[in-house]
Amino acid sequence: MSLRRRPSPAQLEALYAQAWWTADRDRAGVRAVLKHSDLIATAWQGRTLAGFARVSTDFAYRAVLWDVIVRSDLRRSGLGTRIVRAVLDDPRLAGVESFWLFTTDKQAFYRRFGFRAYPRNVMVWRRRVPPGP
Ligand SMILES: CC(C)(COP(=O)(O)OP(=O)(O)OC[C@H]1O[C@@H](n2cnc3c(N)ncnc32)[C@H](O)[C@@H]1OP(=O)(O)O)[C@@H](O)C(=O)NCCC(=O)NCCS
Secondary structure, eight states: OOOOOOHHHHHHHHHHHHHHTTTTTHHHHHHHHHHHHHHHHHEETTEEEEEEEEEOOSSEEEEEEEEEEEEEGGSSSHHHHHHHHHTTTEEEEEGOOOOEOOOSSSSSHHHHHTTTOOTTTTOOOOOOOOOOO
């Protein structure tokens, strides 16, 4: 587990290929993610990226957890739990009062940490963005 060690764009792109909402992210997008995320948590198996999560935060009030992904052959062995726990326990986020996340079907996984659904509070504005050059 590391909250300092950053994956290379190629390593993250390979992991992103294993989750449905990240599978089509390209190298430029992955570079932007690595450059602009405020906090990155990684799990490693030797030099191989085994798991990943990232956070957007002001380090004072709010944090949003994005892209929690464990390598498909390593799932259900506690790695995802360790990654999310490490983010919630990071001393840099100790003053943050609420962590937000979006999930389509992993509510049961997040409930174990104490996350609760607030369906009436969340609004999202979306648009279709054409692929880059
Ligand atoms: C969701 C994910 C990150 C969980 O990581 P993981 O390492 O497999 O999780 P853990 O082994 O720490 O699981 C802990 C517990 O969470 C629950 N859990 C794990 N995966 C789950 C799933 N797919 N659905 C429902 N509950 C799940 C289980 O209760 C599990 O305990 P168990 O030992 O009784 O099986 C991982 O399955 C993954 O990468 N999935 C694909 C990407 C994804 O959907 N990410 C979440 C985006 S919101």
